[in-house]
Each structure stands twice: as structure tokens, then as C-alpha cells.
Amino acid sequence: MHLRETLASPPGSAPMGTPAVVDPHTILASIPRWRDVLELTQKNAVYMAKFKVGYPRFFMHNSVRKLTDVCLEAVNGVDGELMTMVFPTPRILHECVSYLSQKGGIDNPQKVGDIRVVHFDITGPSKVSMSPPDSIHVVLFPPELEETAKAFWLNAGMGISSRHAEYLLRRLEEGDILMVVQRPSENRLNKYSGALSEKVVMRQRIAGLLNGGDGDQPASLLVEAPDIGKRPIQPEDVFLYPSGMSAIWHAHQLTRTLFPNLKCAAFGFLYVDSMNVYQNWGEGLINYFDDPDATLKELDQNPPKISALYTELPSNPLLKSPNLSKIRNLADQHGFLVVVDQTVGNFINVDVIKYVDIVCTSLSKMFSGSANVLGGSLAINPNSRHYDSMRAYLLSEFVDDFYHEDAIVMEYNSRDFAKRVRTANANTMEIATLLRSRSISYSNSSKSHAPNPRNLLAVKDVYFPRWVTRDEYEICRRPYPDSNNYGQLITITFVSTKASEAFYDALQCVKAPSIGTNFTLAVPYVVLAHYHERDVVAKHGLDEALVRLSVGIEEQDVVIEWVETALEAAEKTLEVADNQHRLAPLL
Template structure:
């Protein structure tokens, strides 16, 4: 059980969540006013931002490395983003080139080895489209002893477009990649004071310049100014330690799990600790096995939970490790899902066709479908009427619809699309179904049977510790498009998941099943309490109530959610750990949020409870648009953690009391 301290008081504004976590994927925004200030660029807030969600706030170590690269390989009027492979860099350059008017960019390939010293000037022409530089005074190395960077350089005035590519695709380098590269260059990670001589040189040359947070919008609207940050965040924290379950002999594990001897011996020897980096490939092997639905000997509750393979049974093929692909972020998995479906259609010699975004989505999914390919139909409510609208779109389309993207359930309204009806339409009209299962998670729901592609953000509940990013893509081996999609993946997939990130993800996810059970139980009990105090509960008077509605699969389209819910459920209800609340007034929602004593910031799926005013953070400049699809401006989204349920009830009960008091004072 995690600590039950008042998290919002313990983590100050702008600090990482959890506190003192150098690679955190959330940031503390403890009051409603802080969140509004964040969106409006209020100096009181932005000057205290040490970190942020990695696709929106470029980690300080990445900023530092990028500044070094620009200083050595760029022109005074240029900025850059750092990408992991030539293929991704080419996509970034093409994205800029496809803007109207076209925006020029160039790529420098930079291979960094230990003991590398940057030259005083580039060894390749600055005006070339693609340049390459490889420097090392060390022996040839492999794995994380070698960092290959693709530096995409462009005019400073075009920063907003390059930042959009970084955010939408999720394919930028990770903060651990940057720290490793900096260490090879003899530089300290951002936030760790370098030695005085190095620090003075950096300050003189302006290499530690970073993007000003004030202009770091979700879809950056302005050219960023330059500032020099200061941070006292430590560079590293040890991986969280978890209790070890009883060990079993290696031979039994091989027989029961059909694992390779290398992996089983490895887990036996390393169990309870992070895997060594030179064995990161085994961490990835273990991750794929878990995502495919199998248990590993190192997983909590081994033998206690039925090992049900995903997509199998009734004569169907189960998902195998070979059907699972890892990506650096969940959004990267979504972007590449769209890309492989487009490639598969083109491989048939056919025009791509438009896609469909079905239901109110996470914001970047819609942006991907709008900015890449032939365009997108947005059916933003995702209810029965939208199924009928989809059928009409398919029937009238001059070019067959390419794909349909949906979430199960949706974020933040927790409604579930009718996958049975959608699958029938997909089979009739030949489009691909891509389902984002992040909110439902693949322990609670089985969506593979309805999908051609399943994507998930491993950064969320699969990891739980909010200190590493990751994503997965699964091909349905029984889907009608499987062979075509697999052929595309065979020719185009590249593994850009940084080894050190995979090691942390493997360690974090060993107890994901037990964590999901505890969170399922907590959320079911907590939403029961909150529903009883909402206007939707008829058992008591509505007088003085502040909570308008609880959005949770139990209360939102439950019969449709049950189409894909796994049974028996793991924990109470099996509805997951996310819910949202709306209130009778803006004053009530602000009072609730400000008095809620849990951690507050972006992201979800953490092992600790985390809340945010979702619509303010995701749609502040389009509140009316979001409201048109039922996403109210005063909505509060809550991701429930593993705290003691009585503590959670105390926190949320007190927050509802404050909201009701605010209603009474109105």
C-alpha cells in the first residue's frame, strides 16, 4: 500500500509528480488557478515549471542536448528537435515540407560514443539536406554505449510546426536517451550543476538555453523565446523496490511458461531488481509476453490469475509475442498504426481514403488523423446515432474509408463504442479498426477480437510509476487485414524504444495485474460513494448537492462496455481506475478540486491517485467546441491509485463537502 500523505501539499507547484523524480511524466498543478495559469502563460506558474508531460514539455536534458547540437551544427537562426532514426527524421522533414508554404529543414546524423569530444566546427556542409558525423575515441560499442541522433534543423520561426511533429507523433528521443548522450559528451544532465569551468563555458556560449515555458502551448502558437532555467531536481533516483513473490525452480518455469532458458535464468538471477542494460532485449521480450497476455514467473500473482491468451479460444489464434510491437510512447503507437494502415492500402495500388475518429478522443489522435493522410470524419459522441452516421459515411464515400480509430472506453467521458456494430461495418466496407485500450487496459477488457490493430500507452497503468514512457501495438492474428498489415510491419517497423526505458518499464510492470485489481476495487468503492452524493442518485434529496454526474463505465453505457469486459473480473467490477466528475457550478468544481488532497497533474494510470481539470488542460482554447460533445469546462478527471480506500473516501468526501459549501454560499 502506498503512503497516504496529503500529496497535493507535499508536491509544490511545478515540481515533478512523484516529487524528486527526474524522468517523471507528470507535474504538480495543485489548484484550479494554477491550471488556468499554466494554459494562459501566467508568469507566477510558468516560472516554477521544472518539468511537464514529455510530449508537451521537452525535458530539460533534451533541451540541453538540443542546444549543444544547434550550437555546433546549426546556424544562429536555427533550432532543432532530436529524433531517434533516419526514418523518423525523414518523416519530420516531410511534415515540415508539406506545410503551406513549404518549410525547409535539414538533417544531421550524429553518432555519439563514450569519451566523445565535440569538434570546434562541423565537419559537414551546413547547407546540405542530410549530413553525417560520427566521432569516437573509444572502441566500437553496441547497445546503449552508442547513441545515434538525428538532428532536424529548421528556422526558429518554424518552431511551432516542428513542436507539433514532436507532440503528435511521440517519436522524439526520451529523456534517458538525452542523459546518456550528455554523459558521453562529458556533460551533466539538466538540473545537475556542472563543474565551474564547464558551466562558465556553457553560459558564455549560450548552450544551456531552453525553450521558455510560457510559449510552450499544446499546439504552439508563437515562436518561443529563449531563457536559461535553473533547477535543483536530482538527476537520478533508484527504481522503486517491490516485494518479491516466492521463487520457483527454473525448470518448472520453463515447463509452465514455455520460456527460453536464457530469459528464465535471467529473471531468476535478477528478480527484484532492474535488469542490466546489456540485457535490455530480454526486458523487451518480457514486455511483449505480458502484453500478449502471458504471465512470466516474475509477475505478481503468478499462478493465481487465469492465464487467458488475448484473442484466442473457439478455434481462433491467440496473440503471440510476434504480434506485439513496442514504441517509445503510446502516441507513437497510434501514429504508426495510422501509418501502417495507410501503407497497406497503398500497397494494394489503391488511394488511401479518409479515416474516422469515432467518439470524443484524446486530442492528439484526432490531430494525427487530420494532419496525415486524406483527412478525417469526426463522429465525436460515439453513441448509437453515430453508428448510423458512420454507415451513411461509408455508403457515400467515393473512396472507401481507410480506418476507424476509437478508445475503449473513451477519455474523459468513459463511454464505450458499440464494437459489435462497428466490426460489422468494418467487415462490410473493408476499413481497419484501431482501438486504443489504454483506459480499459487489457486485463479488464478484451478488444482484440473486434480490432485489426490494438494500441496502448504503457506509460499509464501498465507502468504505474509515472517515470517512464512507452507504447505498444498489437495486430489481431484473426483479423481480415492481418496478413497485409503484418507484411507492412515486416518491411517498415523499427525498434526505437530506448533500452534503458524498456528496463524501467519491465521492472514497473511486474505487478501490473495485482495493481489493477487493487485499483479496480478502490475505484468501484469510491465512485459508489460519489454517485450517492450526485444529482443522478434518486435515493436522497438533490438539495445542496454539488456533484452533477459521475462518468464511469459502470454508469456510462455499461451494457456496451460488457461486450468486451473480461469475466470473471479482476477485482470489483473490472471497470478500471479512471472516472470523471461534473458539478452544478464552476465555483463548486473549483472548490472540490482545490480541497482534494491527492496529487494533481496531467497523465493517468499512476499507482497513486492523480486528478486534473481535464478540459482546462486539454481544450482550454476550444472550450465551446468540447462542450458541444458533452465535455464540460468544469469537468474533473480522476485516476484512482492504490491508497487505502478509507483514506480515499476521506479525501473525496471532504472535497465534496467543500463543493457543497460553495454551492450553499452562492
């Protein structure tokens, strides 16, 4: 299938820190070598200076940085020592201030009093200007609170987008004026008919997908016949957010409001930023990392009083699936909400809505596929016993802060979503099978031998939903003629860090920290996301040197060649070690 994105040639050759995709709003920076990843985790200043782009929650886009500097200069008279962050709506600004005051006050209580907010209007140079005002909302804080502010930006996922910042800068460059206002102006962020229609289309598309359709005809709801007495998802049950983490954050606020003063629970080892949200907002988190059978038994026999149970299907990166049917039964018995992030499984491959109250999805991944826009969705189950209270909360509290130009790009990118997913599914099945055939785990369980001289195998194990907690995945797997809809993510462990490094460095695909793109992506997930707690995550099955592979829609033969070349490089590290071992007695 033809890629619409422009990549380096070969894709993995883009220098470190440069755009992995040729697009001014790309969300991916290339990290082509293992040692680059290590330097990044150490925040080496020389290496960090090479990064020109990055994932927007981790790295401030150049346009956002410029707008921040403009705002800081405009208020520098307040206190020249203060730092700043820019947000698109007053609501997000006040959430940031609340977080800074609460979390920053723990280590720096004397600095909380220095937090300031400033509201700006960008308006025409005269009262008769035809351009209506746009608003910007700024928080100022002392340097001691910088890490806390970054944590809010990273985990809540509601920072101003690069397209929005670019538009506001353009207004200023064309002569409009930045004015401090005492009260925030009415938010015009999404009062654009074009954006509204695009969002309606996306909500229809997502509702149709959740009901079992393909989303190929956005104006219609391609609905499977629902179970007797069950209501299908309507577009009004789908809410759009500026990022997947924003959808997660808002789902968490919903559950906290409906069940106040209660802890929540996480089932399985979940994505690190999601865990941060559950831990840092609210009454705290109960972790059920391991032994799902024992966890289900404990939840049944000694259920804690919780607001919600959060899980993923499948999990990132070990691709383990929870038994949602049993979890649903427990939730009904004990009265908690079930919230599932099905980003890795995605709308085409899995059907989770029947078992959950809320389903969250990062639209930045395969729904978009092009790695040039962020977005997220939250859908509520109309058959949930909590539906009326969830919907009442959302109708009361929802603020549309998904910038209109981002929504337009997202809608365009997602038009061929189903076709791309099915192509990626087929490619991934072939790659997973190839990797497994060259693994120790498969060799030990099979009488066949891998096609490798002296049977030196560099791959220790391959994690893929077809072979990991398959029964649990099958509960939610959508019927599919080709029976290969196990997703596009594979996690690979190796016999040594040297083998992992050789495999990663030899791969010719894009190497960057994300998943679910139209093009194949790889990253050493634990080294990048959990470097400083490697020993801790190892206890939960996350091998320090694992490589996560997100397979794209390229020609299958091309991806196979990339992986075979990388496997050969990994296996050569074992040949060297084997030769040294053979020569040792002679030395």
C-alpha cells in the same frame, strides 16, 4: 496497497511546476490549484518559468534541453538564427522533416528551404577507443516553424527520451567527442542484450494479457482457451514503441499504407492528440462525435469509403464505450480496419482484441504506474482478414526506437500490473459510488436522499463505465469474480465552476495531467486540454468545469477521506450562495 513512489506529503501539496513524484525522470508536474491550471492555459510567462518538469511530449526534460543546446552550439555556424530538435534515429528525423515541409509550408512556404539536417556520432577521443559510437540526428529550422516542430514532437511521440539524452551527455562529459558525419552511422540504439531480453518479456506479458491472462508470469503465455478456429496472440504480434502516441501514429501509418488515398473516421469524442494524428497525417478525418446509434446506422446504410475507424474503449474523458460487436460487423461488410485505443480500459479490465484489427495501448499509464517512463504497444489480431498484410508491413517498416534503459524500467514497473489494477478497480468503485450518492443525477433518479444538509448537492453527474453506455462496455468486459472491473477513471461534473474549483483545490491527492498511476490523480481536463475551444467541446458533452479523477492503489480509507473533504468544500460554495439568496430580500 503500498506505493513504491515517493510523493510530497500530502501528495497534492507539491508546489506548482515541481515534480509530482520524486524521480529524476518523472513525467508529471504538480498543478495544485485551479488558478494554476488557468495560468498554464494562458501560457503566463511567470507561471511557465516555475515548471521544472512535465510530460515529455509537452515539456522538454532538462537533459533533452541540454543535449539540444550542445548540438545547436556545435552547428551554430550553419545559421545562428535556426532552432533545433534532437531525435534518436534517422527515420524519426526524416519524418519530422517531412512534416515540417508539408505543414510548415502552408503558412511559411519561403521558410521550408531553410530546414537542415545534421547527423552526429559520439565517439571516443581516439581511433583505439573501446567505446563504439552513438548517433544523434538533428533537424534545424527557422523560428517561424517552431510551432509546427512542437506539434510533431507532441503528437507523433517519438522525441528522444530523457534517459537516452542523459546517457549521451554523460559520454560527452567523460571526454567523448561529438562529430558531424555525412551519413548516419548504423543505429546502435537497441543493440544491448539486456534490453532485448526485457522487450521479449514485455511482449510475452502483453500477449498473455491479450489472451486473457494476468501477465504475472512473463515467460509464459497464460492463454484462455480460444474460440474454435481462433488463434491466440503471439509475442510476435506485439510491437513496442517509445510512447502511446507513437503506437497510435504507427497504427495510422499502417492503415494509410494498406488503404491509400482514403480518409479515416473517428467514432466518439477521442483523446485530443490522437485526433490530431488522424487529422494531420493522411487524407483527412471524418468525425462521428455524437449519437452512436445514428452513426452506426449511417455507417451501415451510407458507408463512406474509409481506411480505418478509430475509437477508444472507454473514451477519455467521458468514459463512453462503442458497440465494438456492431462496428466489427460493419467493418467486415464494408472493408475497413478497426483500431481501438484501450488505454483507459486496460488489458485486465477489457477484452477488445476479438473485435478489432489493431489494439493500441499507452504503457506509460497503469502498465507502468510509476509515472517515470513512457512507452506504447501495438498488437495485431491474428484472426483478422488483414493479418498477413499488416504483419508484412510491420516486419518491413518497424524500427525499434524504444530506448533500452526505458524498456528495462518499464518491464520492472509492469511485473505486478494485474495486482495493482485490481486494487485500483476496488478503490475506484467505492469512490465512484460515493460521488454518485452525492450527485443531482442520482438524487433525481432515486428516492433516497444524499447525506447533505438541506440536500445542497454540488456534483451534477458522475461518468463511470458502470453507469455510462454500460451495455456496450459489458460486451468487452473481462469476466472478473468481484464484478468491479470498470477501470480507475471517473469524470465528475459540478453545478458551478466555483464548486469545481473548490473540489479540485481541496483534494489532497496528486494533481497533474495524466491518468493510470499507482497514486490518485486529478485534473480539470477540459480547462487544460480544450480551453480555447470550450464552446466547441461543450456541444459534444464536455462540461467546461469537469474534473477527471484517476484513482490509485492507496489505502481506500485515505482516498475516501480526500474525496469527502473535497465534496464538503464544493458543497460549502452552495451554502454560501444559498445564504446570500435567503438574505437578499432583507437587504
